[in-house]
Amino acid sequence: SSLYQPLAMRWGERDFKFIRPIHWIAALCGSKIVKFTLAGIKSSNKTEGHRYLKLKAQSSKIKNAELLSYKKLLLKLGVIVDQTERRAMIREKVAAIAKRSKAEALVEEELLDEVTFLVENPIAYVGKFNQEFLSLPQDVLVTSMQKNQKYFPMVDNAGKPIARFVVVTDGCKNPGVVEGNQKVLSARLSDARFFFEEDKKLPLKVRVADLERIAFFEKLGTVSHKVERIGKLSEWMGKRFGLEEEGIKIARRIAELCKADLTTKMVYEFPELQGIMGKEYALLSGENPRVAQGIFEHYLPRYAGDKVPQSMEGTAVALADRIDSLVGCFSVGAVPTGSEDPYGLRRAVHGIIRIVLEKKINLFLDEVIEHGYKLYEPVFLGYLFEKGETGYQDFPKIKKQIFDFVAGRYRPMLLDKHIRYDVVEAVLFDCNDILDCGEKAEVLNKLVSEDWLKGVVKSADRISRIAKGAPREEVMEADLIDKEEKDLFDLYMKINWEVGEAINQENWEKAAHSLAKLTDPIELFFEKVLVMHENEKLKINRLALLRSLEKLYRQFADFGKIVI
Template sequence: MAKDLLLEIGLEEVPARFIRSAMEQLKEKTVKWLADSRIGHGEVKAYATPRRLAILIHDVEERQSDVNEEVKGPSRKIAQDESGAWSKAALGFARSQGVDPDSFYFKELGGVEYIYANKSSIGEATGTLMNESLPALITSMTFPKNMRWGNWDLKFVRPIRWLVALFGTDVVPFEIAGVSTGRVTRGHRFLGNETEISKPADYAERLKEQFVYADVEERQKLILDQIHRLAEEKNWKISIKEDLLEEVVFLVEYPTALYGTFDPDFLNIPQEVLITSMREHQRYFPVLNTEGQLQPFFVTVRNGNEKAIEQVAKGNEKVLRARLSDARFFYREDQKMPISAALDKLETIVFHEELGTVADKVRRIGSITSKLSNLMNADSQTAQDASRTAQICKFDLVTQMVYEFPELQGVMGEDYARKAGERDAVAQAIFEHYQPRFSGDQAPASRAGAIVSIADKIDTIVGCFSIGIIPTGSQDPYALRRQAAGIVQILLAHNTACKLSDVFLAALEVHREAGLLKRDAADIQKDLFDFFGLRVKNVLSENARYDVVDAAMASGFDDAASSVRRAAALMNAVRLPDFKTTVESFNRVNNLAGKATKTAVDASIFQEKVENELYTLWAEVSSRFNSLMTEGREEEALQQLGSLQPAITAYFDKVMVMAEQEDVRANRLATLAAVSSDLKRFADFSKLVW
């Protein structure tokens, strides 16, 4: 026999950002407990709203499964002393397994005798186990922030106000912080009442009767359907950000979408400001027209029904009016401050106590930008734009708008710079130098923006590495991984010949001149290569097999763009039926080339025709191969290497490389070393897996 299990924790309103992870944690802990307890079950469904976390498990077995298994203990040498008596290790094993030492027997495994025992027990009733285990399971949950209430020592995300625990139709009795389990749950705080759950399968439907949609997916679908219906009726485009939708889903139990308006005069403010204010302060969805321009409307979701919905809309409009008035005030006040005055204020803002102020950072960005402009072959106008951008790229950090909405850094800088008379290219680059801001974001479109973005990011990375802030595990407080990935993305997007080592050295020189290097520059550079290597590898792994990635990376990744192109060429090649034979010939060359003791090849001591044929062909292929690699035409370069395969095969068929004559042997190894030098420039072909 099997019964359904329902467990619900009723709480005061939980912060929306905590709820999904808490719901998943409850599910994972319950499923793990069932597995560890040898209790079979069926489908598992988790529920969550701002006031509850719940889990419904179908077809839970009424008893644990019986145990009858053979368990291995310590070796005989450890298990018995010289007199044959059981040692402490053996007795400890007996206790841990719940068996009598007299039941031990010996079996040989890998030439060593071990003690074994048959462990058997009759499964207990599931209901009995739940009485003890479910309260411990609940109180073991962890959250980013906890509360204590009353005189209880328990720390939990919010105070527990009711508990429902049903196994079949029976209540599982236990108590937590003075709250006893029962079958009564609570509906919507204002629209619903308490309701009794007669059996677990009725849970979601009973709550709907009390104006609660406990199913997260169903609640989200209701919200989206209502928003889309509004958009269709009004011919609007309603912008729905995933993170805002997620938050709204966990702010309501009974969602009802509604719309409101605001004064069109506010549209004179940049729409990014208005949208940010609506989203961040009010959790509103902005309304756009078909061209993506903001309209004087907003959509929000009420935690309730449609009763007095017009009054609710008016209340939201009033609150939004105050928010947008504040934003307009900040916007106007910010424009009264000259850029030079804003830059002066940066002198008082500490970037890092060991790396100086933000103004110090801006000066370093300027110096690095100058070096990168040369390395990235920027024309004179681009170099001038990049230089000016570097000088003023952080001025908007001291504006009231960015203080209120930090996510608008760069956005406001672009707008204020244009209004202050800066060139459009400079204003655009101020915005772009923060890109890419997150995974999946675009790289800067302009070359000036790309140069300053790299300069800003590598300054932060080198500075942190210099003072010992290197990401480990999940710890990355300065988002150095994201910034390193951003540099790689920019280099790839702009297909520049600038190498990673060029970028590293530019920043290291600037930090050395500023007296900021706290470690040896060579050690920092080594750490940088290791750090960036993982970022390049991640990029290659998006479109290539693991072995192809390893093969391409082994030949270096200093030129990130070349690494990507080499991996792509290899991916195309490994699909060809005859490429395996080509790779085998390459590997034979590389294996013997490692034994070469000289680099110069003397054609006058060739003894076989195939020696001259391979060397002559290689000389022609090598010239074309290296030119193609320099031009970024790696696909064709690999084809050139492949053309050597027949000559290599013939060479090994006719020539004894390890000849007895020392000069002949050394010359043949030198020939293979010459061929190998080009092969290794492209990839380590031995890493390819067939």
């Protein structure tokens, strides 16, 4: 089969692989059986019912390949075919049980989806655990129930956990199932309490030294090395964000401690709690609450729809961590391919873009990538000294790859905002300033249907095609002899200043209107002035004028990519 199966296994003595054992195959076209044999199983019109429900009818023949009748038949056999229906049933049952307990169930959508596909006939029960476990941090309790046991935790009106949960079983109405689940959860929470008490014995700052024993990535040193780079990069960015000395000091401390919880037993058992436990242990160790909050925030956003860091110190460390991973992985050629992203680089770039956009940060990629690369140089040199080879990519290549990678992740985000594809391409030709890219895209998308902007597009595209052969950009004013080229140069100087001012004010609509003032003079220039003059000096100077105009247009976008 060409169906992609990441967990395909071989069942029985045959070589055929599938994600689960195949017990029967029902295959019909209309009322006729589609005959074939797969993995030693012959197709038929017979299907089986629910495995655990003791119904009179355990199997049945399908008369016709019609969806509605198939669903009704399976329902008689104890199977609810429609996953949307099962999902709604689970949500309703869980909410009803929580209401009877005068509480609210925490229904995470991802868990709801998972449970929906774990059961064919959902039955919900309330379970209990010992009150003493409520002394554990809330995230530990919730994670133990949601991630490990697939339970739905309950909270009171104040949002605090109570010692109850909802478990969804597959058609099983045996009360003993609840007791079994309670025992399993109790054991899991006992382990978590042990980990928590053991972890508290060491202050977080003492754990930093243990990061030297954790490898970050082949050829890129340890997590201890990474933490040192994050600290320097956070300080560098903090200064550019306008953080005062106290804020920079906080950012450095966050960076120093941000990965220390990776050495704890709790995070080893529950990796999804990294950052969360870092904050908890930092507070227990007497760290500044701003430091503790920053340790948690530097992992944000963790997934689509998650919040971004609120503090600027946490923001600086969050960006530094992601930039460091990007630069390091691209340096050793660990570039995501296809749908695979084993090092989380797509998620890292998505996080960078969201942070920059939502925090309104003008982050220049070329600067931060170069600074991040320089911080890796001691690691590169150490590897060269030890192995006698580098195995690292050159910086210009890395820079281009990262720019292309960022543009590739930014593109669907802009398209999701219903921005035209050609407008997206026009602004992404240079995504050095992510925030400006987004703002330009929205303004250009609003104006692109205006007649005057179409004039801008035509002028910019014409100039770009001719200016490619320009040997220089500097215009020699003394070599401008025709009135039209002199007037165009004077106007260029004025508009160049206007556009620069508008960009400084991040007023992209004003910049676009300024560019529109060039349209008629450019048309007159091409009508009256011969660019490719036989006099080489005049030709080069006129090409230089066009190159300067092209550069001016490109401060906004590559207008040649816009379709009119």
